[in-house]
Amino acid sequence: MTVPPDLLRVFLYALATALATGLGALPFLAVRDISSRTMATSNAVAAGLMLGASIGLLSEGEAASAGATFVGALLGVAFVLLTQRVMGDREPEFGALRGAGARRVLLVLVVMTVHSFAEGVAVGVSFGGGEALATAITVAIAVHNVPEGLAISAVLRAQGESVLRCAAWSVFSSLPQPLMAVPAYLFVRQFSTLLPYGLGFAAGAMVFLVLEELLPEAYAHARAPRIAMVTGLSATAMLLFQRLL
Amino acid sequence: MTDARGGLARRGGKLHAPTRLMRTSLPVLLLLSSAAVGAAGLGAAVGARRGGLSAAALGWAGASAAGLMLGVAYALVAPGVAQAPWATAFGAALACTALWLPQSRTPDVAPDARAAVRASALHSAAEGVAVGAALALGARFGLVLALTLVVHNLSEGAVLGAALRDEGHGRGAAARAATLARGGQVLFALLTGALVAAQPAALPWALGVGFGALVYLLFAELLPDSYVAVGRTGIALVVSVGLGIVALLGGGARGGAP
Secondary structure (H helix, E strand, O other), rough: OOOOOOOOOHHEEEEEEEEHHHHHHHHHHOOOOHHHHHHHHHHHHHHHHHHHHHHHHHHHHHHHHHHHHHHHHHHHHHHHHHHHHHHHOOEEOOOOOOHHHHHHHHHHHHHHHHHHHHHHHHHHHHHHHHHHHHHHHHHHHHHHHHHHHHHHHHHHHHOOOHHHHHHHHHHOOOOOHHHHHHHHHHHHHHHHHHHHHHHHHHHHHHHHHHHHHHHHHHOOOHHHHHHHHHHHHHHHHHHHHHHHO | OHHHHHHEEEHHHOOHHHHHHHHHHHHHHHHHHHHHHEEEEEHHHHHHOOOOOOOOHHHHHHHHHHHHHHHHHHHHHHHHHHOOHHHHHHHHHHHHHHHHHHHHOOOOOOOHHHHHHHHHHHHHHHHHHHHHHHHHOOOOOOHHHHHHHHHHHHHHHHHHHHHHHOOOOHHHHHHHHHHHHHHHHHHHHHHHHHHHHHOOOHHHHHHHHHHHHHHHHHHHHHHHHHHHHHOOHHHHHHHHHHHHHHHHHHHHHOOOOO
């Protein structure tokens, strides 16, 4: 059975965006020592990047439907709460990590992976607008994925994970993109209607994760003014980056 | 994103003639800003009453203030980034750094009432810039933000009132101190509005400064204390919902006619 060339192209474009996420781990080749201060700064960077990404998502969703985006955001918050409830009081394991650190990493990975579904839909839907639009959107999402990979890697690296594992998990978190791009391309009309909910969902989940996990962890290991500045500057950088794509 | 650039650009509010906006909306802005300042005094009186507010109540008040503040920050930065990304980003970075520098040099001690009043004055300046910049985007947007700040100031006033009560100040003194501290909101709203009216190119800078200042203050001051008092999950919920509501209201107001 041969795969139609247009479906293959959609899949490969979206796969490229997923692989780009792994590039976000590269800056951590220069970070050797994982002191508590480095850990706090990493969490603050991740928090700022996710906050900036969420602002972009909210703005994008608001353009299509503010109400749907808001509902999606509430569902995103509920999803994180549900995930935490499912985890319960068990001591999760993640590789060599145990306890609160493993729990945080798992939550971040779950949220960012779910977030990738919406981006995969965006890639697939964009092919409905022609090759030029699809290429532009694919490049935009691929580049956008790099700081998201950086955010994921920041959390993983703060827990002592290797750069290679940071890159691998970053790519893993974006695998829903090629998986969702193809059905979104095939059913573009239906998926277009759902997109604001998806964007709001991703934003709500990320904001909640930032507030519930990343920032408290950062505050535990560094002074609040430093955390505030790093978070603010990271969010600003992410906003600028997204706009310039 | 299906239309990453378009999405932000579409929601970037048009810069209607700021001078005309200021003339027609100024009395209402003054009224609402004054109401916001008065709300701080009311909140402080509540916070300073005998028995006061529990640490948890103050934590919730801080969290609700943070959520509204984050929503205001979002409502400002989205159109700013859409119109002039570099200017907005530089404004935000400037505000963050300017607020961090003096705090980076001070030791980590529990703030006394005087420090709390100074912090409140700093907050009000940032919020004033935000309101002034928001008005330049659209009268409805500016008014929505001013109303948001009425609610926000009640919470901040309560926190400030509790701090003043702990140092032996009465309700009247607390209300006066809070009202004076928040007076900067009106002043900076007017100054920002006048600056943008005279020099429209300053608008993205003002939006960025408003965003950067609000984000810095809530992460440096409001949230840390709230986490300690209440716990992370509750705070995260309140802040997230507050952000969502203001984003929803602010976005709708931004898109409407002035």
